[in-house]
Amino acid sequence: EFAALTSFLAAHEQHALPAETELEVPLDPELILDFDPSAPHALEELAQVQLDVWQQNPIVVFGKVCGFSLQPATRRLREALAEIDLRVDATIIELDTREDGAIIENALRRLVPESSAEIPVLFLNGQ
Numbered sequence: 057e058f059a060a061l062t063s064f065l066a067a068h069e070q071h072a073l074p075a076e077t078e079l080e081v082p083l084d085p086e087l088i089l090d091f092d093p094s095a096p097h098a099l100e101e102l103a104q105v106q107l108d109v110w111q112q113n114p115i116v117v118f119g120k121v122c123g124f125s126l127q128p129a130t131r132r133l134r135e136a137l138a139e140i141d142l143r144v145d146a147t148i149i150e151l152d153t154r155e156d157g158a159i160i161e162n163a164l165r166r167l168v169p170e171s172s173a174e175i176p177v178l179f180l181n182g183q
Contacts, residue, residue: 063109064088115146121174
């Protein structure tokens with residue numbers, strides 16, 4: 057579910073979760089997957105989504121801008137990533153610039169319990 061959500065969000069900036077998204081239950085697969093989850097080969101397609109999302113987005117940051125300047129923790133994380141001189145760009149999802157940012161943040165807390173602390177949250181190859 058986390059890989060599918062990340063794939064959905066990273067694919068297009070316009071992708072957004074509806075305001076009525078229930079966070080206590082798994083996200084509706086038809087909302088975040090671009091294939092029919094009830095199809096005979098759905099498990100294989102889901103496995104491919106999991107491989108593809110982390111190959112295409114090996115570094116994912118869920119952060120906040122907080123007005124016109126970066127939140128200090130997000131700014132420090134971006135600076136640290138820049139200093140490392142990575143060979144790939146990080147996929148950065150700014151939660152407070154999105155209409156669905158609070159929904160995504162709450163979904164992260166459910167899907168990745170160790171992310172229940174402060175934003176930003178950094179994922180390397182989905183971990």
